[in-house]
Amino acid sequence: MLIQALKKLGQTLVVLMIVSIATFGLLKLAPGDPVQIMLGAEYSQETYESMTRELGLDQPFLVQYADWAMNFVQGDWGTSYIARTDIFTYGFKEALPVTLTLAFFSLSFAILIGVPLGVLSAVKKDTIFDAGSAVFALTGTAFPSFLLGILLIWFFGVKLQLFPVMGYVSPWEDLRLGIYHMILPGLTLSTYFIAMITRLTRATLIEVMDEPYIAAARARGEPGWRVIWVHGVRNIAMPLVTILGLQLGTLIQGTVLTETVFNLPGIGQMLTSAVLGREYQVVQAGVMMTAFLFIGVNLLVDLSYPILDPRLRDRK
Amino acid sequence: MAMTETDTLLTVSDLTLYRGSAKILDHVNLSLARGETLALVGESGAGKSTIAMALMQLLDGARIEGRADLAGAGDLFSLSSRQMVRLRGKRLSMIFQDAGAALNPAYTVGRQLITTLRRNLGLTRPEAYRRAVDLFAQVGINDAEARLSAFPHQLSGGMQQRVMVAIALACNPDLLLADEPTSALDVTIQAQIIRLILSLTRERGASCIFVLHDLALASQSCDRIVVLYAGQVVESGPVAEVLNNHRHPYTRQLKSCVVEIGRADLVAPEGTVPPHDQMPKGCRFSTRCPRALARCSDDAPPPMPANPDRGGPHDHVFACWNPE
Numbered sequence: 001m002l003i004q005a006l007k008k009l010g011q012t013l014v015v016l017m018i019v020s021i022a023t024f025g026l027l028k029l030a031p032g033d034p035v036q037i038m039l040g041a042e043y044s045q046e047t048y049e050s051m052t053r054e055l056g057l058d059q060p061f062l063v064q065y066a067d068w069a070m071n072f073v074q075g076d077w078g079t080s081y082i083a084r085t086d087i088f089t090y091g092f093k094e095a096l097p098v099t100l101t102l103a104f105f106s107l108s109f110a111i112l113i114g115v116p117l118g119v120l121s122a123v124k125k126d127t128i129f130d131a132g133s134a135v136f137a138l139t140g141t142a143f144p145s146f147l148l149g150i151l152l153i154w155f156f157g158v159k160l161q162l163f164p165v166m167g168y169v170s171p172w173e174d175l176r177l178g179i180y181h182m183i184l185p186g187l188t189l190s191t192y193f194i195a196m197i198t199r200l201t202r203a204t205l206i207e208v209m210d211e212p213y214i215a216a217a218r219a220r221g222e223p224g225w226r227v228i229w230v231h232g233v234r235n236i237a238m239p240l241v242t243i244l245g246l247q248l249g250t251l252i253q254g255t256v257l258t259e260t261v262f263n264l265p266g267i268g269q270m271l272t273s274a275v276l277g278r279e280y281q282v283v284q285a286g287v288m289m290t291a292f293l294f295i296g297v298n299l300l301v302d303l304s305y306p307i308l309d310p311r312l313r314d315r316k
Numbered sequence: 317m318a319m320t321e322t323d324t325l326l327t328v329s330d331l332t333l334y335r336g337s338a339k340i341l342d343h344v345n346l347s348l349a350r351g352e353t354l355a356l357v358g359e360s361g362a363g364k365s366t367i368a369m370a371l372m373q374l375l376d377g378a379r380i381e382g383r384a385d386l387a388g389a390g391d392l393f394s395l396s397s398r399q400m401v402r403l404r405g406k407r408l409s410m411i412f413q414d415a416g417a418a419l420n421p422a423y424t425v426g427r428q429l430i431t432t433l434r435r436n437l438g439l440t441r442p443e444a445y446r447r448a449v450d451l452f453a454q455v456g457i458n459d460a461e462a463r464l465s466a467f468p469h470q471l472s473g474g475m476q477q478r479v480m481v482a483i484a485l486a487c488n489p490d491l492l493l494a495d496e497p498t499s500a501l502d503v504t505i506q507a508q509i510i511r512l513i514l515s516l517t518r519e520r521g522a523s524c525i526f527v528l529h530d531l532a533l534a535s536q537s538c539d540r541i542v543v544l545y546a547g548q549v550v551e552s553g554p555v556a557e558v559l560n561n562h563r564h565p566y567t568r569q570l571k572s573c574v575v576e577i578g579r580a581d582l583v584a585p586e587g588t589v590p591p592h593d594q595m596p597k598g599c600r601f602s603t604r605c606p607r608a609l610a611r612c613s614d615d616a617p618p619p620m621p622a623n624p625d626r627g628g629p630h631d632h633v634f635a636c637w638n639p640e
Contacts, residue, residue, distance in 0.1 A: 211417065212412055212413075212414060212417040212418045213417060213418050213419055213420040215369075215374050215412070215418070216410070216412055216418035216419070216420075216480075217420065218372075218374055219372055219404055219409060219410040219412075220404065220405035220409060220410075220432045220436070220483055220484070220486075221401060221402070221403075221404040221405025221406060221432070221487075222405075222431075222435070223401050224397070231420050231422075234420075234422045234423075235420070235421070309421070309422070310467040311421055311467070311469045314469075314470070
């Protein structure tokens with residue numbers, strides 16, 4: 001167990017290093033000069049050079065990387081030239097909570113809507129309802145999220161005036177208003193996942209319902225709803241969690257677009273503005289946080305397996 | 317054994333079952349007295365398990381004709397699914413072929429037994445727990461309290477089947493359907509499990525339908541036997557009577573398959589069961605039957621008493637135009 005944990009940790013470190021080197025290198029290759037952008041239109045050659053030196057941009061690539069990595073590990077992520085704040089605070093305290101809230105709401109919608117819809121489609125296999133849910137799922141996966149976001153804003157925000165269309169309110173500060181602000185972006189981001197979970201739930205549940213233990217549960221007098229929810233759905237939890245964990249990358253990707261459409265100050269927006277402003281360190285921090293998030297979730301998925309399937313508990 | 321009307325627990329009449337256009341069961345008739353043990357035998361695909369599953373109303377997508385009257389409940393096939401839920405586990409219960417697959421891997425065996433007791437008998441948790449410990453002891457599971465918190469995969473095949481027996485008999489059903497309860501087990505454990513099921517059902521005065529493909533096992537454990545071929549009952553009656561004085565050629569073939577130690581001439585029936593779209597209209601065995609007459613393939617033989625002169629008590633019946 002300990003060896004496995006250490007192995008996992010080693011893997012994680014290697015992945016993080018590769019991710020950081022790759023983004024560091026890519027950003028260096030990208031056109032545009034951060035010093036120029038910071039100094040604006042008018043500056044002397046002297047200021048330019050001193051600025052370059054101050055930022056360490058005159059050093060060789062590897063030295064710059066090592067410098068950055070040492071500081072990063074110590075929590076010194078540098079300063080955002082544009083936002084003029086400490087990146088660590090900016091990223092962790094301001095952007096990350098927004099993205100996590102959005103991801104949480106999207107995932108909740110995906111599970112709360114996708115699983116029941118999938119269960120219903122499986123139970124009503126080959127009926128009109130099942131066909132309807134298949135069409136919905138196909139549309140859901142194919143529909144571009146930015147367009148859906150704009151349509152939702154237009155209909156629910158502008159026409160019906162039901163939900164706010166922009167901005168972020170922390171649910172910790174004002175729960176009701178926070179939830180209100182998350183409904184439209186949450187739905188926009190989750191449509192793809194609702195569709196995916198619906199199809200996955202349907203397929204896996206249909207398979208599980210053919211298992212002898214389902215017939216056995218019915219044979220001892222369990223009513224239909226218990227057979228489906230207690231015996232059936234319990235046994236599709238593992239494939240569901242696995243796919244959700246793997247698809248989290250797509251979800252985080254999706255936050256970039258959704259945050260832009262709904263003007264949410266999350267990691268996605270932080271990344272977009274940093275890329276446009278050539279703020280290497282901010283981009284780097286954003287990518288690293290995303291990587292951490294992804295790795296963390298996959299670690300949780302791995303840890304949940306023995307909880308979801310007792311057969312895995314006894315394995316050494 | 318005389319059978320009066322009040323003794324009868326289950327009467328299946330003209331059970332015909334279709335899956336799509338395939339006729340899986342063809343006018344099956346059975347009757348079962350209280351406390352009686354019946355064996356359904358025949359090769360795989362004969363429809364033995366289908367009869368058990370149909371009685372439990374656990375078959376989805378099958379069309380059923382005929383009746384199955386259970387004393388005090390009426391025709392099982394015309395009950396609503398809600399009424400069926402109320403019967404299952406309480407008056408009818410079932411043991412499955414592979415206990416390892418029939419226990420939900422996500423829950424402890426204790427939880428599966430205790431839930432059954434609580435839901436079906438309305439017991440409180442401590443009452444159900446005590447009953448569960450007691451049941452585990454009855455089915456021969458040592459250290460019952462510790463075993464209750466085991467997950468199915470932590471038990472051996474024999475133990476798993478003992479758990480299934482405990483769950484099936486938990487609510488004292490009138491009728492236990494045992495679908496090849498030992499075919500997934502070691503030979504040495506098979507006899508133990510069969511003996512366990514027999515002694516526990518006898519204790520409770522319950523009737524039992526065993527689905528078996530092993531004629532030897534059937535002859536040792538059951539009162540009566542029903543021989544099925546491709547969904548038709550070819551012969552039925554008291555075990556000794558049917559096995560010693562069989563009339564149907566298929567029963568002979570089944571008997572000749574019984575493996576005896578020290579006997580070299582193992583005879584297997586020739587040919588195979590025809591596919592459903594090529595099934596003869598009459599006797600379905602006629603395509604493989606050495607004694608088949610011209611009329612056999614078109615004209616289904618009705619059930620005929622084997623001992624018409626001896627009268628009632630011997631309910632030995634066969635369906636053959638050219639019996640042995």
